[in-house]
Amino acid sequence: xxxxxxxxxxxxxxxxxxxxxxxxxxxxxxxxxxxxxxxxxxxxxxxxxxxxxxxxxxxxxxxxxxxxxxxxxxxxxxxxxxxxxxxxxxxxxxxxxxxxxxxxxxxxxxxxxxxxxxxxxxxxxxxxxxxxxxxxxxxxxxxxxxxxxxxxxxxxxxxxxxxxxxxxxxxxxxxxxxxxxxxxxxxxxxxxxxxxxxxxxxxxxxxxxxxxxxxxxxxxxxxxxxxxxxxxxxxxxx
Amino acid sequence: xxxxxxxxxxxxxxxxxxxxxxxxxxxxxxxxxxxxxxxxxxxxxxxxxxxxxxxxxxxxxxxxxxxxxxxxxxxxxxxxxxxxxxxxxxxxxxxxxxxxxxxxxxxxxxxx
Numbered sequence: 263x264x265x266x267x268x269x270x271x272x273x274x275x276x277x278x279x280x281x282x283x284x285x286x287x288x289x290x291x292x293x294x295x296x297x298x299x300x301x302x303x304x305x306x307x308x309x310x311x312x313x314x315x316x317x318x319x320x321x322x323x324x325x326x327x328x329x330x331x332x333x334x335x336x337x338x339x340x341x342x343x344x345x346x347x348x349x350x351x352x353x354x355x356x357x358x359x360x361x362x363x364x365x366x367x368x369x370x371x372x373x374x375x376x377x378x379x380x381x382x383x384x385x386x387x388x389x390x391x392x393x394x395x396x397x398x399x400x401x402x403x404x405x406x407x408x409x410x411x412x413x414x415x416x417x418x419x420x421x422x423x424x425x426x427x428x429x430x431x432x433x434x435x436x437x438x439x440x441x442x443x444x445x446x447x448x449x450x451x452x453x454x455x456x457x458x459x460x461x462x463x464x465x466x467x468x469x470x471x472x473x474x475x476x477x478x479x480x481x482x483x484x485x486x487x488x489x490x491x492x493x494x495x496x497x498x499x500x
Numbered sequence: 501x502x503x504x505x506x507x508x509x510x511x512x513x514x515x516x517x518x519x520x521x522x523x524x525x526x527x528x529x530x531x532x533x534x535x536x537x538x539x540x541x542x543x544x545x546x547x548x549x550x551x552x553x554x555x556x557x558x559x560x561x562x563x564x565x566x567x568x569x570x571x572x573x574x575x576x577x578x579x580x581x582x583x584x585x586x587x588x589x590x591x592x593x594x595x596x597x598x599x600x601x602x603x604x605x606x607x608x609x610x611x612x
Contacts, residue, residue, distance in 0.1 A: 353526035372524030443591035484549025
């Protein structure tokens with residue numbers, strides 16, 4: 263019978279081993295996000311606050327063009343929330359693994375959950391008979407702790423570098439390219455593609471609406487068209 | 501703090517609430533609300549739609565002052581970036597390549 267600390271240590275190291283290849287990607291993303299924040303007009307102090315307390319790269323990148331054009335705060339909240347919706351699904355799937363913990367610890371486990379940690383955790387423990395074991399929690403910690411450090415170190419580095427780069431380089435455009443790099447791989451099915459095309463068309467036409475309300479209109483159009491296309495596609499195949 | 505500071509820090513605070521709400525709600529409350537298939541499929545399309553809706557006006561802005569569409573280095577850089585991603589599946593190469601095209605095209609447009 264292994265002792266408790268031996269289980270913890272083994273699980274922590276296993277998590278670290280599994281997450282290590284992904285840390286390079288985390289690092290580069292953090293760097294890009296750091297540069298993008300200051301180049302989109304955030305002060306270095308604001309960018310530091312953002313990286314440390316928001317800790318959500320895609321929502322941060324999404325908010326930057328909105329902040330730069332002075333969109334209303336509720337819309338920034340809505341856009342960030344929508345981009346983060348995937349985490350609701352992650353949280354629903356991961357919650358059973360942390361049920362035995364106190365509420366504030368569960369809150370913390372949730373807060374530090376990243377795409378990578380979810381994607382690597384589920385294949386390993388998704389079918390586990392017992393959920394919420396010590397091993398599972400420490401394996402998760404072994405992934406999220408190095409992930410957090412890789413992200414924050416590279417973000418801070420990006421903020422420092424971004425402040426040194428002249429504005430004429432227009433590095434804020436790198437933020438748009440980074441958003442594209444997140445978005446394009448999502449187009450992995452026909453319904454998703456039609457969602458993107460409808461959203462894009464509506465977003466283009468409605469961009470003149472005040473308060474960037476076109477964003478909301480086009481997102482609704484995109485969701486409806488995605489669900490509609492999914493239903494049609496399924497019917498045709500069956 | 502200036503008004504702009506309040507605005508930016510307000511946005512940061514709200515985005516933090518976004519992170520906590522989306523990542524931790526189920527962790528904290530447990531399985532009291534089941535996620536139906538309909539909700540899940542809405543959740544699948546919403547992020548893609550939001551990202552697309554942010555990107556499109558950045559690449560192809562409409563301007564009433566300039567009298568319509570502004571087509572410049574941004575669209576070209578984006579198209580080349582998509583092509584690079586399609587060929588290499590490498591996001592960093594895509595971002596760097598897109599920036600290089602952006603700079604070169606802008607320089608050419610300025611000379612013209």
